[in-house]
Structures are given as C-alpha cells and as structure tokens.
Amino acid sequence: MSESWSLYIIVLTTVMTVGVIWVLLANRRGTGSVDKTTGHQHDGIEEYDNPLPAWWFYLFILSIVFGVAYLVFYPGMGNYPGLLNWTSVNKWEQENQKAEKTYAEIFARYRNISVDAIYKEPAAMKMAQRIFANNCAQCHGVDARGSLGFPNLADNDWLYGGSAEQISHSIEWGRTAVMPAWGQVLGDKGVIDTAHYVLSLSVASQEPSANREPSANRKPLANKEPLANKEPLANRKPLANLPNDSSRIEAGAQSYQTFCAACHGADAKGNPLLGAPNLTDDIWLYGGHLQAVMASIQKGRAGAMPAHAKKLNADKLHLLSGYVYGLSRRER
C-alpha cells in the first residue's frame, strides 16, 4: 500500500472512531419527556418511550475499546503492522505446521508396516488414495489405469518391475525411459516390417483386447434401435491392424533380432532394468495399432516419471508405494 493510501485509511479510521465516540457521548443525556410516553397518540393508542437499557450503552463502550485494541494489536491502521505482527501468511504457516504435526502422528503409525503388507490396511489406503489423487492422478488417472503414454498401474504389468522395492524406487527417484528412433537405420520398409513383426508377437497368443479386463457389466440395451449409419458389430476392425503378411513378419523378425533384442530381449519379454517393455502381452503404452507401433519404432519414445523424493515426505511416499503395490493385488 502506498503512503498516501495508508494515510487516507489512518485518517478515515481515526475520524470515524472519534465520530462514533462523539455521537455516543453526545446522546447520553438530553431533554425529553420525563414520563414514559413519546407523546404520540392515535386511536387511543399511546406510544410508550422505552429507552435502551444502560448496559446497552456500556456494550457500545466495550465495542469501542475492542475496536481500538484491535487496531493496536492487529494490522488495520494503514501500513501499521500491529503489535502482534499478525499476517495471513504467518497464520497460514502456523496452521500448516500444526497440521503437519497432527497428521505426522497418523502417518507414523504405518511407518513400520512394510510396503507389501500395508495395502491391506483400509484406513492407510484411504489416506494413500488422496495422496495419489493429489500427486499421481494427473497423469495416471484417478483409477490409476493410465492413458496414452502414462502406464496403467493396476494391471500388474510393470515396466520397471513390480516388487515393493522397485515400485518405491520408481516413485521416489523417478524413471527416464528412452526408446531410440530407428527410422534412419531401418528405413521406411524396415519400420513397417518390424512393426508387423512386433504386433504379431501379441497376436500369436492373445485376443486383442485382453489388456482390459472384461466386465460383467457389458449389457446392451435391448430396446434400442440400431442407427443406420453405424458399422455393424461384425464388421468392426479389431484393435490392431493385424499383420497377416508373412513376408513382412519374417523380414521384421530379422531386423528385430539385430536392433531391438538388445533391450527388449531375444524373446521380446522386455527388461525391467532398462524399462524396456514386454512386447508380447498386447499392452501398449503408446497405442497398439500399426500406425502407433510404427511411430514408436521410427521416431522413438521418451517417457519420464518425475522423482517424488523431495516433493513428499518419507511417510507419504511409503503409503503411496503401498497403494501402487496394492492396486493390482488388492481386492475390494
């Protein structure tokens, strides 16, 4: 606040306070009817004069004293900070410290329960669910099932391993995944061939949509007329543009063994040490249709999980690890 505004407020407050005191004291006594009526009379009904009780006057005085004391102790007079040095930021910090102290006790209760056991504690998981919602759900979704580029944490498929230690490590220190771009090396044909081969790995063993657990609740509405311009169900294209060109697959297999097997493994089951995904389980972080797989091979992918060790305290990280660990194990 500039000095002039500060002065304006000080003058205004002082004038108002003095004015109020003057009005109060000036109307303490005066001339009036000494009997109990105001003198108003109509239709035989007289208006009584019922003065305020004296203690009411003292309440006014008390309010003024309170107001003046407030202005002395708290910020009110322009830029004057008040004797107590109260600020909203101070207050916020105090409340924050208080809350940290209160909640630290609650968090500490679970400190000694290991990550692979804590997911069985409903109260702890309720707290962890909120921590997850505040820190993780932005990318992984509130249900932790991820989305394009953000891994599903509830399917028991782990890029960096699903043990308690590995999960804790991922959360605390983050992960940086790099899939190099192979477009230059493989050429356009090589990319297409390799993509066909990679997709064939999943198709060999699994149905296309096995990555999503089927739900019992898939119930079509019986009485609904199908719309004419809709594609009939039978003609729908499956999830991936399934490669059936055996020559492409064969060529792709060779490229794979040369360039990809180093990280993804000769059997294409991936390598959790590098975060290289399993390519045979039809779980696709960046999409499982031909174009998406081709893009991954051609241009590469870079995934980053930020480190949370400095963002959250140890107790919260502990709960969070347990929560993520339990997502694909917990039954509820």
Next chain:
Amino acid sequence: MSTNKPANSKIPVYDLDQDGSNLDALDFDKVKPTEIGEIDFYQKRERIYTRPIKGFYQRIRLLTGWPLLIAYFGLPWLQWGERQAVLFDLPARQFHLFFISLWPQDLPLLAWLLIIAAFLLFTVTVWAGRVWCGYTCPQTVWTSIFMWAEQITEGTRNQRIKLDAMPWHWTKLRKKIAKHSLWLGFAALTGLTFVAYFVPVRELLADVLLLEASHGAYAWILFFTLATYINAGWLREQVCMYMCPYARFQSAMFDGDTLIVAYDNERGEARGSRKITADPKALNLGDCIDCQMCVQVCPTGIDIRDGLQYECITCALCIDACDAVMEKMQYDTGLIKYTTEKKQAKQHARILRPRLLGYLGATLIMSAIFLFVIFTRTPLSLDVMRERDALYYQLDNTRFENLYVLKIMNMSQQDQDYTVSLEGLDNALIIGNINAQVRAGEVYELPLRVQMHSADLDSHRMTFTFYVENISGRNKAKSESRFLSPIPSS
C-alpha cells in the same frame, strides 16, 4: 398490544380536542408530553428481587420443567448401538438421532423442522399467549433455577434487599461466594452437557476430569458456562425485554381471544389495605388489598394491575400469588387470572377461530410432510464426478474411454455392499471394480472407467445414468453424467 388503561393510571391525558374523537381536527403540535425535562436516554436497570410462590401454575411449571431438564441433561447419556443416541458430529458432518443419521444432504429436513417449530409456536401463541416464554423457554427455566439458588444462599426477598444494601463484610462475602459458586457450578454442568451433544459425553467427561480434553472442548464449555451464568444470573428479564425476537413477534399473534394474564380492574379497584374482618363495601374498596404480592413475585418486575404489558411472559406467578392472598382474605380467587381481552370486555369469546385453525392446519401438514420425508428417505446417495484431467482417452481410432469418480455415500447405520450399473450407453464396458463395500456413514470414492466403441456413440456428448444399489436392492440411488468423445470432423 393495546394498553388496558387502569383507573388509577399515571398515563398523562393529552391536550386533544375535547371529545378526543375528532381525529381529522387533530393538531399534532398540541400533542406533546405533559412534562419535559433533562433525562438520561438510557434506562437504569431496576433490580428485581423476586419472592418465591407456590400455587397451581407454579406446579404446572415444575411438572413441565422437570421432564425437559431431565431430558436435556440425560439425552447425551443414552446409547444407541455403539454410539451416543443423540450426537451432532460436526467434524464428520453427520447428525445422529437414534435410528437416523442425517447428512448435509438432509438439510431440507432441518428447514421443515424449523417451519414446524415456528407454526407450533404460532398456534400455541394465538391460543394461549406466551406459554413458551412463561413455562418452557430455557431462559425462564434456568432463571428460576438460579433464583432458587439465590433463595437458599442469600435468603428471602427482604433478606436479599437488606444484604445488597449492606456494606461489604464477611457474612455478605460468604453468602455472595456461595451463591455465585452454585450459579457457576450449575452453569458449568449446563455448558458441559451442551458440548456433550457434539462430543460423546463419556469421552468428554473423562477427558475433562483428567484435564486431557482438547482446547476447543474447554473453550466451548467455558463459553456456554459463562453464557448460562450471565444469562440466568445477571441478564434474566433483560434478555426477554431487549434481546429476544420471539418475545416481540409473538405480540403480532395476539388477538382478542388470546389467553392473557390480567387483573380484574372492575373487581379490584379501588385498591387499598384493610383488616381481614373489614367489609370492603363499607370502606368503599374493591377486592385488591394492594399487598404488592403480584409485583414481588414477577420475574420481569412489572405490575400486572397496569394492564397487559410487553414485558409480561405470562408465567402466571402473579395469579398464584394473588389467589393465595384472596384465599387468606376469604375472597373469591381469580382477581388476577387467565382471561382474554374479549372476556374482559364482556364480549362473545371463542376459541376456535380461523387464525388458530390455519396455524394448526399448517403445523399438521408440515409435520406430516416431515414424517413422510423421514420415513421414506433413502439412506444412500451417489455423486458422480468426471475426471478433470482429461475429457476422454482415445485408445485407437474407434475406442474411447471416460473416467469417473463415483462418491457413494452410505447414509445408513449399517455396513453395505453396493453394486454399480449404468443405463443409457449401448454396449458400454465398465472398467474397474463395480462392487463396493461401504462402512456405515462412510463416503466411498470409486474410480471407474467407461469404454465405448465409436459405433455405439450417437453423439460426442452422451448423457447417461449411473445407478448404485445395495445387494438387497432396497436402496437405490442414481446420478447423471456424460460420456464425451471427439467431435467428428465432417
């Protein structure tokens, strides 16, 4: 409230036209108080020393007061299952009343309850005047308890007047300390009990006695203790006269047939003292012996013989006092009695009148609605929130997912197993656990994904309904939401 001017009124007669009826010719300049002088604009409080009295109406007050007092102090001690039967759990935002637990969603019920209370007050007030004020208002009940404490520590009315006029000395100090300790003790009990409606009393009492209760609990107990002490000890009738809004607007309910406590002017005047053996007619006196008993028992310090006054809370203590005196004098009782303005004016009086029936009808209708709502209430509520981070997830060219968080509120007093379903989306695939076990009084957050094939999408913005029901299917709640997908490029 019109004033019923008694014969010996000191109310001045104004300088009106001679007959006083020619209002058109009224010259307002002439209308002025007869006496003008230097005055204090604030009224000095006159101390009221009440005299205790026994009688019919005092007995009624005891009979209505005791059950209410016992209920107030006893209710927190009742248990219902594993919790306190009546508990207003503010941190959890749940009000437990025996078999029912109310949630913020049930706020309309509180509104109904307040409307019922208001109309009940109107009904009773139209019929019998300020019954609430005189018999059941906590201000009146607590004040009389405090007056009783005053009585046993400082003695009778005359002794108290004398004591207050005395200079300070040891006896006076001792008596005053005794009185205020009693007041504060009872006030503390009241404050503690009040807080016990919000914090379970068994824990609260133990914590308070062991000095382990929270600062908040102590602060509120102290607040309600002081409030009780100040209200019932010091402010008393001042609350009724200057603070209470009910006292004021009840006057608006009065009509000529409303029961009021009134002095029979005709029979009582001219008042005057006489020997018990004397014949009042011979002395040219009415039945009022001007003993001042009715004034001395009045908790608001008025003289009922001055007519109906706004201070009168119709506690009927003056009736008890006067009847006792009349019996002693061997006169008929009822010189001061419950009557109506119409009866006083010897007009035709009636009880059942449209205004009363209207209020009564409103009370009954509101009560019926309230009970209906209470007993047909579904103790289950569902809120659906769309995930705010992404409008939709696109899996490939044809499949889309939307993410929702379902808040399932188990408002019943038992743990429940719920199952979720949806209606309005063809071939929708729900991804996630559709079964939820929710504890009594818990809000359960269930994230669910819905997957749709583009062929089943009628528009990029489809409205559908989530349902949640318990296994028995008796409780069902629903909430509408939307499934979003990209706007197709044409």
